[in-house]
Amino acid sequence: MKSARPVSGGRSGQHRKSSRKPGRKLGSRNKGRARQRNLHVLAGCLLALLVILIIAAAALRAARERDLNLRAQLQAMEDSGPVRWQQEGAPYIDVELLTPNEYSRPQIAIDSIDHIAIHYTANPGASAIANRNYFENLAFTQQTKVSSHFVVGLDGEVVQCIPTAEISYATNERNVDTLSIECCHPDETGLFNDATYDSVVKLTAWLCTRFGLTEEDVIRHYDVTGKNCPKYYVENPDAWAQMKSDIAARIQEDYVLQENLQAE
Numbered sequence: 001m002k003s004a005r006p007v008s009g010g011r012s013g014q015h016r017k018s019s020r021k022p023g024r025k026l027g028s029r030n031k032g033r034a035r036q037r038n039l040h041v042l043a044g045c046l047l048a049l050l051v052i053l054i055i056a057a058a059a060l061r062a063a064r065e066r067d068l069n070l071r072a073q074l075q076a077m078e079d080s081g082p083v084r085w086q087q088e089g090a091p092y093i094d095v096e097l098l099t100p101n102e103y104s105r106p107q108i109a110i111d112s113i114d115h116i117a118i119h120y121t122a123n124p125g126a127s128a129i130a131n132r133n134y135f136e137n138l139a140f141t142q143q144t145k146v147s148s149h150f151v152v153g154l155d156g157e158v159v160q161c162i163p164t165a166e167i168s169y170a171t172n173e174r175n176v177d178t179l180s181i182e183c184c185h186p187d188e189t190g191l192f193n194d195a196t197y198d199s200v201v202k203l204t205a206w207l208c209t210r211f212g213l214t215e216e217d218v219i220r221h222y223d224v225t226g227k228n229c230p231k232y233y234v235e236n237p238d239a240w241a242q243m244k245s246d247i248a249a250r251i252q253e254d255y256v257l258q259e260n261l262q263a264e
Contacts, residue, residue: 087261089254090206091199093150095160096132101139104147108167113211115178116204116218117171118243119148120190120230128153128184132161145169148182150203156195158203164211174224179207183230190231191239201243205250209258215248 082093098105121131128151135147147168151159162168170180183200186193192200204218220240221229233240 085206087257088206089202089209089250089257091156091158091202093158093160093203096129097163098132098136098147098161099139103138103142103145104135104169105162105166106169110165110167110179111176113164113177113179113213114217115171115174116207116213117174117178117180117221117224118200118204118218118230118233119170119180119182119221120192120232121151121182121184122190122229122231124185124187125154126184128157128159131182131184132159135161148180150180151182152184152196152199152203154184154186154193154196156199158199164207171221172225174219178219179211185232190233190235192230192232197243201246201250205247205254208247208251209254215244215251218244218247 082090082095086092100107123131131148131151138144138146147161148170149160149162149164149168151161153159164179167175168180169175170182171178181200181203183192183196185191185196208214208217220233221227222234228234233243
């Protein structure tokens with residue numbers, strides 16, 4: 001009787017001992033898997049953080065480049081652009097260049113700049129930007145070939161349509177050596193109002209000093225083809241003579257301005 005109990009108890013003890021071992025192995029595996037998962041999560045977080053840092057660094061570099069480009073553009077405008085041009089005597093010039101196309105901006109190099117030609121739009125009441133946009137739309141309408149380097153508006157605003165290194169379609173056979181200025185006017189007479197007149201004189205004089213010309217090199221479209229353009233200043237020669245006299249006086253003022261700028 002006594003010998004049976006140890007045998008039974010021994011088997012029971014062996015059973016209990018063997019039943020605990022798998023539990024410990026399973027727990028170790030679970031802990032190992034949990035550690036791996038945690039390491040994967042940590043690695044993922046670190047990778048995401050690295051990507052964020054790379055993106056942030058790239059954004060910072062891009063922002064710095066934009067700032068440097070803006071500074072360079074502003075400096076360029078001061079060195080050679082509307083700001084500098086005003087200091088030299090020009091009115092403010094809004095540079096709105098036409099899209100290159102064969103109907104209004106063919107991008108043909110100008111041979112030389114020997115004349116400044118004055119025109120009138122023959123479109124009473126239209127603004128400078130409206131005339132500029134008409135030139136732009138010729139690329140699509142293909143109605144005719146016409147354009148101008150500059151357009152002066154009813155409020156004295158000046159819009160540049162074509163660089164001075166390229167020809168415009170404005171002055172017939174003189175396109176090859178002439179810069180053209182279209183002028184807006186309020187009515188059918190073609191007389192420029194005071195704001196337009198003042199800007200035309202300033203712009204023309206500044207272009208003369210820029211390209212070594214005098215008031216004698218300022219012409220009307222009429223002087224090339226006999227066309228009644230600019231209408232009022234063809235029909236009233238005294239008014240044209242006065243404009244040339246005003247341009248001459250302004251040229252002298254501009255040379256003084258430019259000499260002072262160079263001396264600074």
